[in-house]
Amino acid sequence: MTSKATTPQALYQRAAQDAAHTVIRQYSTSFGVATAMLTEPVRTHVRNIYALVRVADEIVDGSFDPAPIPHLTAALDALEAEVAQAMDRGFSTNLIVHAFAHTAVTCGITDAEIAPFFASMRRDLGDPYYTAEELSTYIYGSAEVIGMMCLRAFAQAPDVAPTQRSTLVADNIDAARALGAAFQKINFLRDLAADQGELGRYYFPDVAAKGLTEPVKNKILADIEHDLDVARQGIARLPGSSRGAVKAAYLLFTSLTRKLRRASCDELRTRRLRLTTPHKAVVLARSALPTTPRPRIQHSAGWTDSKALTHP
Known part of the structure; x- marks a missing residue:
């Protein structure tokens, strides 16, 4: 029974948001x-976005294994159609879809971001080899548009005036795309063993053609570091309601990138690298320090010094 102060619609919305939060807790502690560092309503919107992304990922990454490819494609098609219907009607019987649709309508997320995402998810069910152009298209849909969706959520924060929302998005869209692309490429490199050995996917064309060698690894990392540098320059422009959380994610992935650079190719071919819990705790503590933009610091390995984010 609901209280007089709680409408059925509000209760259902809260249940949908709680379901999205549960998905995030189960799949990604970091x-x-x-x-959790985001302020409301941004925190809930970002969780709603990632919960739908996680469900789509699970369709293509084996939760329904050994379902035949046509069944998985049909499941993705049905999920995309359900999202469109929920955005139009304002309701879905699927709690994760309902939560995402509420966020999409509130934040101005449209089919311009949603369609490329589902297209990339379908691509995971197709040819396991990618050309450079195909990989770029895939990363745009699987990661860059997610950064764009989150940026639209950041613009809904109380410390962003409604008249400034479109400017915030326009000024930071390149950084949001770059951060999404960097995260995706980092995950591709750290998940190399599972992607190739278990899923039979070869995202990096050079790895498929030449194998993972030091020159190939360094080329991939240089590309990642360029994306991270573009993303870093946008963090200081974000509102306080989202800056700390984005910085925390950035620092976690830059630390992981450093670990990938130190790792041998044999390691990357055989196991997934992770940050230890104490290391994560230190990185998250650093993210609370003031953000001051600094010029890029070039090291011999071509690495952008993330200390520029934490030491004014």
Whole structure:
């Protein structure tokens, strides 16, 4: 029974948001900690976005294994159609879809971001080899548009005036895309063993053609570091309601990138690298320090010094 102060619609919305939060807690402890640093309503919107992304990922990454490819494609098609219907009607019987649709309508997320995302998810069910152009298209849909969606959520924060929301998005869209792309490429490199050995996917064309060698690894990392540098320059422009959380995610992934650079190719071919819990705790503590933009610091390995974010 609901109280007089709680409408059925509000109760259902809260249940949908709680379901999205549960998905995030189950699948990503680091991401869960980072999103906890966001203020409301941004925190809930970002969780709603990532919960839908996680469900789509699970369709293509084996939760329904050994379902035949046509069944998985049909499941993705049905999920995309359900999202569109929920955005139009304002309701879905699928709690995760309902939560995402509420966020999409509130934040101005449209089919311009949603369609490329589902297109990339379908691509995971197709040819396991990618050309450079195909990989770029895939990363745009699977990661860059997620950064764009989150940026639209950041613009809904109480410390962003309604008249400034479109400017915030326009000024930071390149950084949001770059951060999403960097995260995706980092995950591709750290998940190399599972992607190739278990899923039979070869995202990096050079790895498929030449194998993972030091020159190939360094080329991939240089590309990642360029994306991270573009993203870093946008963090200081974010509102306080989202800056700390984005910085925390950035620092976690830059630390992981450093670990990938130190790792041998044999390590990357055989196991997934992780940050230890104490290391994560230190990085998250650093993210609370003031953000001061600094010029890029070039090291011999071509690395952008993340200390520029934490030491004014």
